[in-house]
Amino acid sequence: MNATEALFFWSTTLFLAMTFFIVLLALMFKKENVFKYANYSLLTAFATLSTFGILRWTLTGHPPFVTLFESMITSIWFVLLFFILLLKFNKKTVLLILPVSTITFLMMGWASSLSSEASELSAALTNIWLFIHASFATAGASSFLIGASFSILYLLGEEKLKSYERIAPKVPEFKNLSKMILNFLIFGLILWGVMIVSGAIWAHIAWGRYWAWDPIELWSLISWLLFGLVIHTKITFKISQNLFCKLTIIAAATVVFALWGVGYIYNTIHTYG
Amino acid sequence: MKINLASTRLAFFLIGLLLSLIVISAIIPQKELAENQIIDWHELLGDNYVIIEKLKLDQIYETPYFFIVIGLLALNLIFGNIKRFKIIYKTDKTLIKARHIGSIIFHLSLVLIMVGVILNYLYKFDGALALIEGQSVVDNEHIYSHIYKGPLFEDSYKRFEIKHVKFLTDYELNNTPTNACERSVKENQIAREQKKIITTNFPFSYLGLEFHFDQKFGYAPELVFIDSSNTAIFKSFIRIAIQEHPGQAKHLDYYIIPNTNHRVTIEVFPKNNSIDSTLYKLLVEKDDILLYEDTVRTGDTAYFQNYKVVIPRLRNWCYINVVKSPFLTLIFTSFWLALIGMTIGLIPRVIGTDKK
Numbered sequence: 331m332n333a334t335e336a337l338f339f340w341s342t343t344l345f346l347a348m349t350f351f352i353v354l355l356a357l358m359f360k361k362e363n364v365f366k367y368a369n370y371s372l373l374t375a376f377a378t379l380s381t382f383g384i385l386r387w388t389l390t391g392h393p394p395f396v397t398l399f400e401s402m403i404t405s406i407w408f409v410l411l412f413f414i415l416l417l418k419f420n421k422k423t424v425l426l427i428l429p430v431s432t433i434t435f436l437m438m439g440w441a442s443s444l445s446s447e448a449s450e451l452s453a454a455l456t457n458i459w460l461f462i463h464a465s466f467a468t469a470g471a472s473s474f475l476i477g478a479s480f481s482i483l484y485l486l487g488e489e490k491l492k493s494y495e496r497i498a499p500k501v502p503e504f505k506n507l508s509k510m511i512l513n514f515l516i517f518g519l520i521l522w523g524v525m526i527v528s529g530a531i532w533a534h535i536a537w538g539r540y541w542a543w544d545p546i547e548l549w550s551l552i553s554w555l556l557f558g559l560v561i562h563t564k565i566t567f568k569i570s571q572n573l574f575c576k577l578t579i580i581a582a583a584t585v586v587f588a589l590w591g592v593g594y595i596y597n598t599i600h601t602y603g
Numbered sequence: 604m605k606i607n608l609a610s611t612r613l614a615f616f617l618i619g620l621l622l623s624l625i626v627i628s629a630i631i632p633q634k635e636l637a638e639n640q641i642i643d644w645h646e647l648l649g650d651n652y653v654i655i656e657k658l659k660l661d662q663i664y665e666t667p668y669f670f671i672v673i674g675l676l677a678l679n680l681i682f683g684n685i686k687r688f689k690i691i692y693k694t695d696k697t698l699i700k701a702r703h704i705g706s707i708i709f710h711l712s713l714v715l716i717m718v719g720v721i722l723n724y725l726y727k728f729d730g731a732l733a734l735i736e737g738q739s740v741v742d743n744e745h746i747y748s749h750i751y752k753g754p755l756f757e758d759s760y761k762r763f764e765i766k767h768v769k770f771l772t773d774y775e776l777n778n779t780p781t782n783a784c785e786r787s788v789k790e791n792q793i794a795r796e797q798k799k800i801i802t803t804n805f806p807f808s809y810l811g812l813e814f815h816f817d818q819k820f821g822y823a824p825e826l827v828f829i830d831s832s833n834t835a836i837f838k839s840f841i842r843i844a845i846q847e848h849p850g851q852a853k854h855l856d857y858y859i860i861p862n863t864n865h866r867v868t869i870e871v872f873p874k875n876n877s878i879d880s881t882l883y884k885l886l887v888e889k890d891d892i893l894l895y896e897d898t899v900r901t902g903d904t905a906y907f908q909n910y911k912v913v914i915p916r917l918r919n920w921c922y923i924n925v926v927k928s929p930f931l932t933l934i935f936t937s938f939w940l941a942l943i944g945m946t947i948g949l950i951p952r953v954i955g956t957d958k959k
Contacts, residue, residue, distance in 0.1 A: 457804050513953040520945050527938040536804050538815035538926035539729065540934065541720075543664060548629050555622055559615065566611050 331446040335389075338382035339446075343438045345375035350431040353424065357496050365424050369417065372427060375434075376410040383407055390448040395464035396455065398590060399444040404465070405589070406434050406441070408472035416510075425491075425500045426507075429479035440590075459532035466525035467550075471589050473518030474557065478582035480511045481575035508571045512564055515578060519557050522585075526550060545596035549588035556581040609682035617676040624672065628663045631655065670721055677717040684710045705948020712944055715937035719930045725755040728812075728927040732765075735823040735840050736918040739766035747925075756927075761810045770820065770919035771800065801923065813926045820921035821845045821854055822871045824883060824901075824914045828860050831909035836862065842920050843871055857886075865889050867912065883914055 331339060349371040356364035383403065386394045394400035413430045417423055488504040491497055529547065534540040541547065560577045563569045606613065659666045684707050691698050730747035732740070740746045742762045752758075799807045799814075806815040821843055828837035843856040854871040868886035885905055887895040895907035905912045 459804075516949045516953055520942065520949065523942055523945060527935075527942060530938065531935060534928070534931065535806065536815070537817045538806065538813055538924040538928075540928070540931065543628065543633065545629065548625060552622060552625055552629075555618055559618060562611070562615070 332389075335382060335385055335446075338378045338385065339438075339442070342375050342379040342382060343435065343442070345371050345378060346431050346435045346438060349375060349427060350435065353427050353431075357500065360496055368424070368427055372410070372417075372431065373414065376407075376414060379403070379407050379410065386448070392455075393461055393464070395460060395468065397445070397447070397449050398593060399441055399446045401464065401468055402437055402441040402444070402590060404468040405472050405475070406437050408469045409434050409437075409475055412472060412476055412514075420506075420510075423502055425497070425502060426480065426483065429483045430476065433475060433479045457532065457536075459528060459535070463525060463528045463532055466521050466528060467589060470518050470521030470525055471585050473514050473521055474553075474582045474585045477511045477514035477518060478579050480507060480514070481578045481582075484508065484511065484575045485572065504571075508574070511575065511578065512561070515557055515561055519554070519561060522550065522554050522557070526554060545592045546588060549584065549592055553581060553584040553588050556584055608679055609686040610679075611683060614676065614679050614683060617672060617679060621672050621676065624663055624669060627660055631660050633662055633664065670724070673717050673721065677714045680710045680714050701951045702948045705944045705946070705951075707944070709941050709944030709948055712937040712940035716934055716941065719934035719937060723753075723928055723930040723934060725753045726927075726929045727751070727753045728756050728925070730925045731817075731922050732925065733842060733920050733922050734765065734767035735842055735920040736767050736770050738840075738920075739764060742925075748922075763810055763812070765814075765923070767921070768798070770921060811927060813924075813928075815924040815926060817922055817924050819845060820919055822873060822881075823918045823920045824869060824871065825916040825918070826858065826867065826869070827913045827915060828863070828865070828867075829911040829913070830863075836860070840916075840918055841869065843869060863889075863910075865894075865910070869914075871917075881917055885912065885914075887912065 349368050352364060352368040352371055355361070356368065383394050386400065386403075390396075394404050409430065413426075416426075484504065484507055488501065491501045526547075529550075530540040533542065533547075560574070560581050563577065564574050655661055663669050688703065688707055691703060729749075729751040731749040732747045734740065741764045744750065801807050801814055801816040803816055803818050806813045808814075823840045823842045825840050826837065827835050830836050837860050841856070841858050843854045846853055846855055852870050854873070855868070857866055857868040859866050866888045868884075868888070870884040872882040872884070874880040874882070881901055882898050883900075884898050885895060886893070887905070887907055887910075895905055895912070897905065899905055899914065901914055901917055903913070
């Protein structure tokens with residue numbers, strides 16, 4: 331990371347932390363008009379992260395998907411993008427900024443611990459499929475992560491949250507919230523599915539094998555099947571929302587492992603191994 | 604106990620079973636996949652090894668029960684979806700919404716994927732062959748360093764002859780990060796020849812087979828072994844295998860000279876693909892006695908006892924995957940169908956246009 335990149339990287343981290351504290355302070359001191367600053371701060375974080383991504387893209391000459399660091403940054407970008415779109419259409423979601431800013435802040439922390447050195451593209455990667463495969467992977471993971479972070483909020487309990495006088499007016503309708511969680515999982519399942527399919531097609535073009543049970547392939551299939559089951563438990567079996575949220579968090583953990591954790595344990599043909 | 608083949612609970616059970624098998628395969632290194640990772644199960648687990656051996660847990664993806672689970676799941680999905688659709692259709696046709704159509708497309712394409720995967724497994728051919736520049740071979744079982752034939756694969760396809768004409772490096776291909784093998788593939792007997800450059804991501808189809816260059820390449824120095832009377836008793840290009848263990852020398856291999864039984868170990872230190880600056884660590888042993896050890900350049904002569912060893916030339920070799928996946932179109936089409944089904948079935952739910 332050069333100095334300019336570092337500036338944008340750390341200011342994103344800073345703005346995410348600020349977003350979190352602004353919401354917290356606004357709740358504590360019941361300052362209604364302060365909430366909009368949290369929105370501004372989140373938008374600024376999104377802008378600085380976008381700038382960081384564009385800088386990186388121009389410097390390395392390839393989209394920021396190639397190293398573990400870059401894939402994580404892109405995922406954070408997608409989390410922020412999806413959430414900002416949600417905020418645009420659903421005004422009653424101020425409290426949801428808390429879990430989202432926490433999760434993105436933690437991911438920035440993880441990313442900062444990784445090597446940010448740019449890597450050369452290997453021949454197999456110089457292909458349009460890199461763009462398709464990796465962007466769907468990061469977008470899908472982001473969608474699942476948003477679902478999981480909302481689930482954490484859900485598990486805190488509507489009544490418990492509403493028992494705090496200062497928070498109560500900002501607590502979203504939990505019925506809406508559970509619907510939102512399900513929608514993010516469904517969205518993620520489709521994106522993750524496209525990722526697996528495009529990966530299989532690309533693998534066939536590159537190696538002649540559409541599926542080789544590489545650890546990342548294997549774990550992403552596990553998480554796709556798990557999310558399929560989790561969604562069915564809700565739609566078909568109508569299990570309790572609490573259990574559904576817990577299952578979502580477990581399934582999201584396999585996504586995190588599939589995308590970023592596998593390289594710590596296995597040797598994989600995926601470049602950021 | 605009566606088992607309802609159409610029930611969603613059975614589907615859950617089967618997917619759970621499938622998931623557990625996949626998780627086991629993630630924990631126990633699979634034979635087929637981890638060729639370099641040889642694990643001594645006897646040492647690691649003692650007598651428990653029998654469990655792994657009997658259930659073939661170290662090659663799950665080739666066991667019958669793996670395919671039986673997939674087959675049962677396919678049946679369950681067919682029955683379950685038809686039954687569900689029938690119920691809605693019989694009660695009230697107007698109740699059929701986009702999500703039902705999408706759901707049925709999705710689940711039946713999953714079935715098609717499974718059928719395609721099983722058929723492909725039965726009929727596929729997959730071989731990897733390593734060729735040195737200038738070398739040409741006629742297709743037969745022995746030329747492949749790795750070969751997989753499906754149980755129902757018929758060996759009746761037309762044989763081909765393949766020649767590695769030249770290995771092109773990045774520098775020769777406009778400095779793009781692509782290595783390529785220029786290959787001439789010839790249908791045997793009939794002199795119909797196709798000369799093609801095979802690059803990563805750009806395979807070449809011929810005779811119903813696909814030829815892929817999968818980026819695995821190495822070096823093949825020419826080894827000349829000269830005896831005391833100055834006659835070359837051995838002269839050939841030797842393929843130096845790629846060692847894949849991290850932290851080990853990458854291009855290191857040995858060769859035993861016929862008749863004299865000298866064991867020559869060569870490690871290649873390639874320098875930007877320039878032959879002049881390429882170094883070789885040369886080790887000659889006979890009957891476990893070290894006769895020579897030093898680093899040489901291309902063209903240098905190494906003397907020991909009454910013999911001489913020269914490496915006059917260096918060539919590249921590379922792997923070509925020869926693949927036949929007859930049901931690939933079915934699998935890929937069903938992939939896209941599944942995604943389309945998922946989108947039709949689930950998006951109305953997300954945007955809320957499919958209220959009950």
